[in-house]
Amino acid sequence: MTHRTEPLLSVRELRVSFPGKGRRAPRTEVLKGVDLDIRPGETLGLVGESGSGKTTIGRAVLGLVPVASGTITFDGHRIDTAKRAERRALSRDIQVIFQDPYTSLNPSRTIGDTLSEPLRAQGTTTTEARARIAALLDQVRLPADATDRLPREFSGGQRQRVAIARALALSPRLVVCDEPVSALDLTTQATVLDLLLDIQEETGVAYLFVSHDLSVVRRMSHRVAVIHHGELVETGDADTVTRTPDHPYTRTLLLSAPVADVTEQKRRRTERTRLAENSPAISTPSST
Template sequence: MTTDPGHLLTVDQLRVSFPGKGWRAARTEVLKGIDLHIRVGETLGLVGESGSGKTTIGRAILGLVPVASGTITFDGRPIENAGRAERRALSREIQVIFQDPYTSLNPSRTIGDTLSEPLLAQRVKASTARDRVTALLDQVHLPKDSAGRLPREFSGGQRQRVAIARALALSPRLIVCDEPVSALDLTTQATVLDLLLDIQQQTDVAYLFVSHDLSVVRRMSHRVAVIHHGDIVETGDAATLTSRPQHPYTRTLLLSAPVADVDRQRRRREQRSALTPS
């Protein structure tokens, strides 16, 4: 894949492998030559089942897993082998929202301390950090007195708003959203997704939105990439791909999404069974 100057992030022939079980076991290749790109202000939805490799792509971009081969280019510079100091600098531009709002926040730190931590790590003045925390709480629609409270005083949806605020603290250009609503109930999911869409409209931040749910990805994304067993099997415009998928695996994912109508759900289950190899 040739790097396009209009691409904020380009992943080219990315391969990641993990050690096998047992000291003589062969390594397991988790990503098998992944190509994808994200433009400024764009959301790329990355969808697949558990074990497909979708989370590993996000972790490779964040420098949390070693890259066996291939390149990851951010704003024109390669980052797949970035060292600790470069990663610290990159944290101003690339951030992450993790799946579980209950474990992603330190239970012993106040919300204010959690939100100011990345700012102070970048040597922002304490008074400036306090002002920024107030602005962040307002941006994610939490009351100002949240800064002095602990995570246990908040619901799951509120905690995920805190996690979003933390990701926004340094005004990043790209956020890796790793299943950010899968641990929430449906009503709270909708509220958090709307918040993420509003933030993108306000800030022009780009998202890599990782999910197993095609309906969520369709709502959030401009484009969608479907991953299966470490390979991208289909990529395209979100509306087109989620309504007229071409690859059998994508069609199976679409038919797996639950619907409220019992008869329609039964027909979808029958169609899914016909597509799934015995």
């Protein structure tokens, strides 16, 4: 796929810190000068283990955590300093799919109500909203009668399809996907990933795809950025980074991926241990 050279999203020297535990405890720096770009229609996979800072980057882009320093620019306009009204306007262009497809949906609201909410907030008429919801349900391959049902009436994979439909309601240009399949079984994961790829092909939407799983990131991404302790340690073409990585930490992530062969799994465990011993600055990710 060919992309324009100008980034849709540009992050420069991004730093985020959180208060320490206790009144006098120093702040903890979670992101330590992160740089990344996402072009229109592109997927940047952001991968790292729990606590690496990957989710914080997505939340900073969405305006959900305060930025200590650095800049976040969307379509040439700085958004890290955006006020509440500006953020509401940005919701037309930047949306999110969260990890848990159940808690991200209001259990007492029908699917129709959930999907119509962002449309009503943008002034869409009832007739237009009804037509748009029908198109969204078709796009995510859910039946038209889903509008009158509650989230509990759907499987986990179907609920995540509803969450995807809600994110697409306003035809955004960028969607932050925060571990969107990690709560699903492997078969359902594959179905949802294929759906996201099809939607990108149809609409040209860009994804910031956050995951701890290199195999998922490889399947979804054009480029991959690897984050460790709040710093990007490796960035490049998805196939290269996820198959022949340069950085020891990326190699430990690759070796942590489970395989069916017991002998190969043992070899990988031994190699992970060797890498950790030779690179004391990196931790050894657990198998996922």
